[in-house]
Amino acid sequence: MDFIRKLFGGSPYGMLVEHTRRVHDCVLLIRPIVDALLEEDVDRLGQLHTEMSRTEHEADEIKDKIRDTLAGVRMLSVGKNEMTAFLAVQDSIADAAEDFSVVVLLRHTNMHPELHDDFLAFVNQVISVSEQLLTVAQDISLLAESAFTGPETERVLAAIDRIGAEEWKADKLQRDFSRHFYALEKQLDPTTLVFYDKYCQTLSRVANSAESTAKFMRLLIARK
């Protein structure tokens, strides 16, 4: 009787890391999109948008696979609702990244040369927040082996706290960028200002969702 082997539903943490990785792949595409935007390369923007849609769809497929797996198992020390809520928040990072690629394509909006540095600083910080989230997700998968205990757990919890600090930096850089483009409002048409604001909103959503995801990870780890 092969009970003991058939009894396990497998660890969900490996699949969660796979989803995090795919979501981060969506976020990584933001930088080439921004480069194409700054170079006013419309064709390249179109290609990158297609790639972003495909990658976001792959992330969705992994999410659905995880949900199907969770449907047939009983989680033992972490609630299934917590797990699915975590998945939903993490998925919203990819959605926000895709929304950014859509907004960029909606209108040919030039980035004022004076705004390039601020904008790039903001974008790089947003990507950095997602990178740190991926690192934490990979660590969680290893923590499961030690049953979420020990000095390593404290290190990962500290890393999660740092994501909050990094997200705050992203917010600050977004405000700096906003203040700068509003300072140039007399040189820019109103629709351009609207689109700069849309860029800020979608990119901020990426960083905010990454921070919320990190908070869920804290819940998964810190449960006693």
Added chain:
Amino acid sequence: MILLIVAVGIGLYMAWNIGANDVANAMGTSVGSRALTFRRAVILAGIFEFAGAVLVGSHVTNTVRKGIIDVNAFAGDPEVLVYGMMAALISAAAWLHLASYFGQPVSTTHSIVGAVFGFGIVSHGAIHWITMAKIVASWVISPVVSGALGFLTFLFIRRRILAAESPEKAAERHAPVFVFLVGFILCLSLIYKGLKNLHLDWPVGQALAVSFGVAVISGLAVRWYLAHSGARGRVHGVDGEFAYAEWIFKHLQIVTASYVAFAHGANDVANAVGPLAAIYTVWTTGEVSMKVPVPIWVLLLGGGGIVLGLAMFGRRVIETVGKRITEMTPTRGFAAEFAAATTVLACSKAGLPVSTTHALVGAVIGVGLARGLATLQMSTVRSIFVSWIATVPATALLTVLIYLGTLLVTGRPIV
């Protein structure tokens, strides 16, 4: 005589089946984690299953042969008891075979208890209802107790070893304690209320003292080995700071796997030879009085049958179970096996037939709740639950049919 030979044959078949299928649950994880080769697992399982069956198996065997039904109700016609127990044996064996054929999980314990219960019902309520209630209660309580013990054991390992500043040192410090515990419980189960015909029925004070002494020696031997083996230097640094701790538990699992095999032999041998013991007693004395102890050859037959089944078919099953179960690291395996074996052995000493598999399932869930494991496959849990509900009525009904058929064939009145 023919009936006895047939009963011996069916008892052997049941024992063989137990060895072929159930023992893998004891040894599978140790083979999977490469703590044991298959050959050594078979040898170890054989020794401990046999020892458990012979040395501690009499309590549950007594329950099956005379504890469930009121044997005095058959004083006027002992042959009826023989027919009934034969029917129970055939019914349990047939149900087991049918379930295996369809790949469904079935407890040999539930099969034989259901079968004997069915005979009791059809022979006009000659049932010890209080004993039956205790048995059914133990089927519910044993997985719960095993789960609680698994939870506490893994919680201890998690907090005192895995969470320690140095998991390596913590594992070295606690390993002798775990060996002490297993040794103490095992030794006590052997010599306190043990087999009278082997003079293993020692008074409680003496039994405690000797068990304590044996356990201390075992613990000290492990402590000495860990201090002198040089394993820490070899194992550390290969897979991280938990590698050595898991290595220690990998070897402790050999101890608990043997412990599970012992407990399993002690509890499950009755499933094969309980009715046989009743038949033999009537055949030799012509009476139903069951004051004589379980004949030792019956336990030897049962133990031998289990070892035979394990040796002949165990490889296939152990290899299947032993396929690397990634989540079942040695620390988890140890906690689950220790909990299940302790629960089953305690029930064996109390004469309660319980399912070792269900105790193991309960223990695994307990370990999971202590954050040792993440998820349970509900389809497996459901199939265990369904077989749990279905087996007793199925074997009871089969026994009724076979028994009534036997009465018809032998021209006895069906009253």
